[in-house]
Amino acid sequence: MLTWVGKRPLKRVTAFPAQLVETFNPLGAKGDWQNLLFHGDNKEVLAWLLANGFRDKVNLIYIDPPFDSGADYVRKVQLRGASGIANIDGEAYSLGEQIQYTDIWANDSYLQFMYERVLLLKGLLATNGAIFVHVDPRRAHHIQCLLDEVFGQDNFQNSICWKRSPFAGSSKARAHRYPANHDVIFFYSKSDDFTFKHNYSEYSQEYLTRFKNPDNDPRGPYRLTLLKSYSPERFEQWKSEGRLASPKTPGAGWSYKQYLAESKGVQADDFWDAIGQNGEELLNSAGTMWGDINLDNPMANARTDYPTQKPEALIERVLLCCSSPGDIVLDGFIGSGTTAAVAQKLGRRWIGCDINKGAIRVTSKRVQTIIREQMEAQRQGSLLTADVGETPKPVSLAFSVYRVNDYDIAIQHNEAVNLACEHLGVQRTRTDACFDGTQGKKLVKIVPLTHPLTLLDLEEMERELKSRPKEDRDVLMVCLGKELAVDGWLAERNRHRPVNKIEVIELRTDKKYGKFFTHRPATARVDIKRAKGKIVVEIKDFISPSIIERLNMDQTVFKAQITDWRAMVDSVMIDTAYDGQVFNVALTDVPERKVDLVAGRYELPAPTGPATVAVKITDMLGEEVLVAKRLE
Ligand SMILES: C[S@@+](CC[C@H](N)C(=O)[O-])C[C@H]1O[C@@H](n2cnc3c(N)ncnc32)[C@H](O)[C@@H]1O
Structure with a gap:
C-alpha cells in the first residue's frame, strides 16, 4: 500500500x-x-x-x-475581429x-x-x-x-x-x-x-485487398485462414455450410473462409x-x-x-x-x-x-x-x-x-496567492507543501480564496502543526472571508499557547489589507424594448476595465483604443423570461471563428404579458455582465 x-x-x-x-x-x-x-x-x-x-x-x-x-x-x-477594429499595433x-x-x-x-x-x-x-x-x-x-x-x-x-x-x-x-x-x-x-x-476499428485498405471472391461465394469476399484446432462436429458443420476450402495440395490443411461481411473489424x-x-x-x-x-x-x-x-x-x-x-x-x-x-x-x-x-x-x-x-x-x-x-x-x-460554493472570483488561486503575498509583504516559499511563505517570523498560509475559512481548514492546520513538532513559529492564515465559528474556535485554541499561535487576516474586512480587491467590473449599455410584437435587444456599448488594463500593460502597445466594443465580447446570451435567479438561455450568440463579432442587435419572439428580459454578456477574459429590464 x-x-x-x-x-x-x-x-x-x-x-x-x-x-x-x-x-x-x-x-x-x-x-x-x-x-x-x-x-x-x-x-x-x-x-x-x-x-x-x-x-x-x-x-x-x-x-x-x-x-x-x-x-x-x-x-x-x-480580442475578436479582423484588423481595424482594435486600433493596436504589433501583435x-x-x-x-x-x-x-x-x-x-x-x-x-x-x-x-x-x-x-x-x-x-x-x-x-x-x-x-x-x-x-x-x-x-x-x-x-x-x-x-x-x-x-x-x-x-x-x-x-x-x-x-x-x-x-x-x-x-x-x-x-x-x-x-x-x-x-x-x-x-x-x-x-x-x-x-x-x-x-x-x-x-476499420481494416486498412491494404488488409481489405486480402478479401477476394474467386468462386463467387454468395456470402461475398473472404480471406482464408488455416484451420488449426476444431472439433470433428464443428468441422462437419462448417463444411456443410460451405465455410471451408479444401487443401490446395494433398496433405495440406483445410482453410476457413473469413467473410468480410461477417468481420467486425480490428x-x-x-x-x-x-x-x-x-x-x-x-x-x-x-x-x-x-x-x-x-x-x-x-x-x-x-x-x-x-x-x-x-x-x-x-x-x-x-x-x-x-x-x-x-x-x-x-x-x-x-x-x-x-x-x-x-x-x-x-x-x-x-x-x-x-x-x-x-x-x-x-x-x-x-x-x-x-x-x-x-x-x-x-x-x-x-x-x-x-x-x-x-x-x-x-x-x-x-x-x-x-x-x-462561490468560485466566481476570476483570479485563479495561484494568481491570487501571488497577489496576496505581494500585498502582505510575504516572502514566498515554494518548497513547502502547506505554507505559501513567511511574513517576519510567521508562517503564512493563503486559504484558497474560493471558499471561506472553515473549521475544517483549521483542524487541518492543527494536524499539520502536530506533524511538525520542532516548529515553533506562529501561523498567519489569510482568507477572503471566514465562517462565524472560526473566531471562537481560535480564541479558545490560542489561549495559553506559547508557540504556534494562529492568527487570521480576513481580506474582505481587514482595515489595513482590505484594499486588496479593487476590481473595477465591466459595464454595458443595453437597450431592451418591445417593437412590432417582438423583443428587441441592442447592445450600445461595453467596457471592460480589465481588458483595457491588460492592453495597457503590454509595453508594445502605446495606448489601446478599441474602436468597436464587440472586439471585447466573446458571447451574448438572452433570457426573455428571467426570474431573477436562474438564467434560462433563449438565445446564444457565440461566433464560431475568432475574427467574427457578435451581432449586438437581436430580435426575439415576445412572451405574452409582462416579462423581465435579461442579457448576459461575457467578455474575452470570462467576466460576465448581466443587464435586466422589466417590460410591461
Ligand atoms: C486535464 S484538464 C481536463 C481536460 C479535459 N479532459 C478535456 O478534454 O478538455 C483538467 C481539468 O481539471 C480541472 N480541475 C482541477 N482541479 C479541480 C478540482 N479540484 N475540481 C474540479 N476541477 C478541477 C481544471 O480546471 C481542468 O479544467
Whole structure:
C-alpha cells in the first residue's frame, strides 16, 4: 500500500448546497432527467452528489485530472475581429495568456488530493460500473497503487497506453531520451460484473485487398485462414455450410473462409494509436489497421483552444465500450467538455464538473451547439424514428449549470496567492507543501480564496502543526472571508499557547489589507424594448476595465483604443423570461471563428404579458455582465 506524509482517509466532507445558475432547455422539456454541469471544486461537488441521491448510480466515470507537473495551463486570450477594429499595433489582438488552472501540488498533497477524489468517486459508481483514470506516465505508478487500494487489485482491468500524437515531441525533448508521447489510462471496475463491449476499428485498405471472391461465394469476399484446432462436429458443420476450402495440395490443411461481411473489424487492445489528419502513413506496425484514435481537426468545431483538450474519439471509445445508451457518465475534471460532448452525442446522460469558470463556459457553449444540431436533426426526422447504429437518441436536450460554493472570483488561486503575498509583504516559499511563505517570523498560509475559512481548514492546520513538532513559529492564515465559528474556535485554541499561535487576516474586512480587491467590473449599455410584437435587444456599448488594463500593460502597445466594443465580447446570451435567479438561455450568440463579432442587435419572439428580459454578456477574459429590464 502506498503511503505518504499526511495520508488520511476521508472522514467527513461537507456537502454544501448547490445553486442553480443557468439552464439551457430550448424545448422547455420537463423530463425526469437534465444533464448537470457543476462549477466548483469536485471534492465538494462529488460530496453533493453523494448526499443527493447519486450514490451507486453512476455507470461510467472518466477523469483526466491535472498531472502534478507543476505547470500552469494557459489559454491565449485574444480580442475578436479582423484588423481595424482594435486600433493596436504589433501583435494585434493578443491579451496575453490567461491561466486556466494550475497544477501546483507538491508530491504528497497531490496524492492526498487524488486519494480523496477517488474515494468519493467510488461511492458514486454503480456496482456494475467502470472508471477510467487518465494520467501522465510520471505519476502513473503512484496512481495505480492508489486505485488498487481503493478499488482492489482484482478490479484492475487494463492499463491503456494512448499514443498522443503520430509525431514525436520537440527536438529538445529528443536530445537525451526518447520523446514522451503517451499517456496512461487506468481502467478499473467496481466488481467483477461490469459493462464491457469490444471496440472495433476499420481494416486498412491494404488488409481489405486480402478479401477476394474467386468462386463467387454468395456470402461475398473472404480471406482464408488455416484451420488449426476444431472439433470433428464443428468441422462437419462448417463444411456443410460451405465455410471451408479444401487443401490446395494433398496433405495440406483445410482453410476457413473469413467473410468480410461477417468481420467486425480490428478488435482494440490496450494500445491506442494516434491518427492525424494526414493519416496515410499511420498504419500500425502489423499493417492491419489505421491508427485508431482520430485527433480532432484543429479547424473543426470540436476544438476549443482548451490547453489539455482530449480528442473526442478517445472518449468515444471509452463510452462505447463501458456504457449503454441512457447510462450516467461522470467527469469530475471536465475541462473543455469533451466527455459531456461525446455523452450528449451518444445518448448518454452526463454530469460534468470543473473548478474553472472558463471550463464551464467552454463546455456549456460546446454542448449547446451539439444540442442545437440534435434538435435540427430531430426536426428533419433523422433521429426521430429509431436509434441509428451507435447513434442513439439523445436522452435529454437540456442541461443545467449549478454552482457549489462561490468560485466566481476570476483570479485563479495561484494568481491570487501571488497577489496576496505581494500585498502582505510575504516572502514566498515554494518548497513547502502547506505554507505559501513567511511574513517576519510567521508562517503564512493563503486559504484558497474560493471558499471561506472553515473549521475544517483549521483542524487541518492543527494536524499539520502536530506533524511538525520542532516548529515553533506562529501561523498567519489569510482568507477572503471566514465562517462565524472560526473566531471562537481560535480564541479558545490560542489561549495559553506559547508557540504556534494562529492568527487570521480576513481580506474582505481587514482595515489595513482590505484594499486588496479593487476590481473595477465591466459595464454595458443595453437597450431592451418591445417593437412590432417582438423583443428587441441592442447592445450600445461595453467596457471592460480589465481588458483595457491588460492592453495597457503590454509595453508594445502605446495606448489601446478599441474602436468597436464587440472586439471585447466573446458571447451574448438572452433570457426573455428571467426570474431573477436562474438564467434560462433563449438565445446564444457565440461566433464560431475568432475574427467574427457578435451581432449586438437581436430580435426575439415576445412572451405574452409582462416579462423581465435579461442579457448576459461575457467578455474575452470570462467576466460576465448581466443587464435586466422589466417590460410591461
Ligand atoms: C486535464 S484538464 C481536463 C481536460 C479535459 N479532459 C478535456 O478534454 O478538455 C483538467 C481539468 O481539471 C480541472 N480541475 C482541477 N482541479 C479541480 C478540482 N479540484 N475540481 C474540479 N476541477 C478541477 C481544471 O480546471 C481542468 O479544467
